Amino acid sequence: MLIDVHFHAFAEKIAHRAMEKLAATCGVPPLTDGTLTEALARFDEWGVDKAVLLPIATKPSQQTVVNNWAASADGERVIAFGSVHPDAEDLFDELLRIKALGLHGIKLHPEYQSFFIGEQRLEPMFSAMEELGLPVTVHAGLDPISPDVTYCMPEPAAAMIKRHPRLKIILAHMGGNEYWEQSLEHICGLDGEVYLDTAYSYDLPDELFVKMIRKHGADRILFASDCPWQSAEKMFRKIDALPLTDSEKERIFSANAVSLLGISVR
Numbered sequence: 001m002l003i004d005v006h007f008h009a010f011a012e013k014i015a016h017r018a019m020e021k022l023a024a025t026c027g028v029p030p031l032t033d034g035t036l037t038e039a040l041a042r043f044d045e046w047g048v049d050k051a052v053l054l055p056i057a058t059k060p061s062q063q064t065v066v067n068n069w070a071a072s073a074d075g076e077r078v079i080a081f082g083s084v085h086p087d088a089e090d091l092f093d094e095l096l097r098i099k100a101l102g103l104h105g106i107k108l109h110p111e112y113q114s115f116f117i118g119e120q121r122l123e124p125m126f127s128a129m130e131e132l133g134l135p136v137t138v139h140a141g142l143d144p145i146s147p148d149v150t151y152c153m154p155e156p157a158a159a160m161i162k163r164h165p166r167l168k169i170i171l172a173h174m175g176g177n178e179y180w181e182q183s184l185e186h187i188c189g190l191d192g193e194v195y196l197d198t199a200y201s202y203d204l205p206d207e208l209f210v211k212m213i214r215k216h217g218a219d220r221i222l223f224a225s226d227c228p229w230q231s232a233e234k235m236f237r238k239i240d241a242l243p244l245t246d247s248e249k250e251r252i253f254s255a256n257a258v259s260l261l262g263i264s265v266r
């Protein structure tokens, strides 16, 4: 079984426009047209059984519509997270609504939501997320939309996590895209429900990859592609070729996600 805990898709109406814009800023050719339909077609080709949809409310006013759409996309194969915007006045109500809608977690993206991970003003939000008990996926490390400033760096991320020891957090991109050495130093081995996803980590050197997995523990690493920006099949082959035990791989490819997200497997 293969579970991909990090992919993006958009509502049919806005998918094409959103993808054009994103592809232009990222400079990476997308592997889908941005729709859920095409993402599912890729998952069939790549052998992905279930995948976690990560929407992003890029403006406070988008929360409601984004989360309603996510709830409509949620199902047997698509495990949908919701999103809140840290600047939204109804942030705390929306967190409760996310839980009431049956969404499985929350996605934050510092670059698209203009916040630094260690900011004091975010403390009440992270405390509320701790109480809520839903896992929170945070984009970590470099994002091509902001080549000069990185909003979630490993060191301040580690400090925030230590202030919220009950927070279930998934730091994307192995804890810091392109800042993997710093993630190895500051993030790997942190106590608590701290998970790292492998999204967009194709360029992470194998030796460092294994070092990070061993230091953090294979039971807290989650397989992810970042579709449409990277192929899950390519990412699967890379991890499958790493010198890990079969049981470590099984945990990374599905078992960890099953227990974290409470997925029923028949």
Ligand SMILES: [Zn+2]
Pocket (backbone or CB within 6 Å): 006, 008, 199, 226
């Ligand atoms: Zn992503």
